[in-house]
Amino acid sequence: DAKTTQPTSMDCAEGRAANLPCNHSTISGNEYVYWYRQIHSQGPQYIIHGLKNNETNEMASLIITEDRKSSTLILPHATLRDTAVYYCIVRVTSGTYKYIFGTGTRLKVLA
């Protein structure tokens, strides 16, 4: 079972920041949080990941709470092309890495 819970859907105005929350209250100390997005049944695309510290790359920022029980993905200036399903995943290490996807958040960016 997925170790994450996310809101089913969110809307965001074009040009505004999109803040997508994720709860992972059962996360273990060595488990990373990964974010992916999937656009219209294409293969999911990696966005960002983190363990404890906040992370930023050219696509997004990831804010992880100090207790690591939740995180927020921030798309700083959402565009129409950011409309997608966003998945927050806790990477489980049991021999090989396992990435268990939850239901994700369907983000709709509005013009």
Place this chain on the structure above:
Amino acid sequence: ETGVTQTPRHLVMGMTNKKSLKCEQHLGHNAMYWYKQSAKKPLELMFVYNFKEQTENNSVPSRFSPECPNSSHLFLHLHTLQPEDSALYLCASSPTGLAGTGELFFGEGSRLTVL
């Protein structure tokens, strides 16, 4: 282009047919994955291979038979499928250990329709 190639992209088969899905990566990754995505559902992990050895079988019915002859290739053999097996089948690969970011690289998927 992610470096993970899946063929065929679309497949229609009858319930008595035998077909195979193929996945290929030349990223130097050692782990490969099969996921199933049914309509309007999240991705379901099916199988995981690490250095050609199966490390995860998520209670997948035996009508799905995976094969991993080497770290670059992964197959999913299909036989006597049911209409409810119609779905998008996604292959992914990732480095293991401390190599890279550990992210999954997905192919574009094989859309399967079972009549």
